[in-house]
Amino acid sequence: ILKIGATNFAAMCSDDTGNTRKARELGAVTYPWLFNLLDPCHHLHNTSKDVTQLTDFTTVRSHVRVWVRGSCQ
Secondary structure (H helix, E strand, C coil): CCCCCHHHCCEEEECCCHHHHHHHHHHHHHCCCCEEEECHHHHHHHHHHHHHCCHHHHHHHHHHHHHHHHHCC
C-alpha cells in the first residue's frame, strides 16, 4: 500500500481466515476510508447460485449446460 500510495486504494478484500481478517481490520484502522470487504467472492457466489435457481433462469441454465457439455468434448 505504501509503495503504490494509500490514496490509490478504495477497498481491501480477502477470505475470512484469521490472519487475513486481522490484516483487513488493521488496514481499516490505519486507512479509515478503505472499505473492509469480508470474503466477497464467497458471498457473490452464494448470491448468484440462489438467483440462478429462480424459474426465470430455467432456459439460461439449459443453454449453459448444452454449451458446457459441447466444449468439454
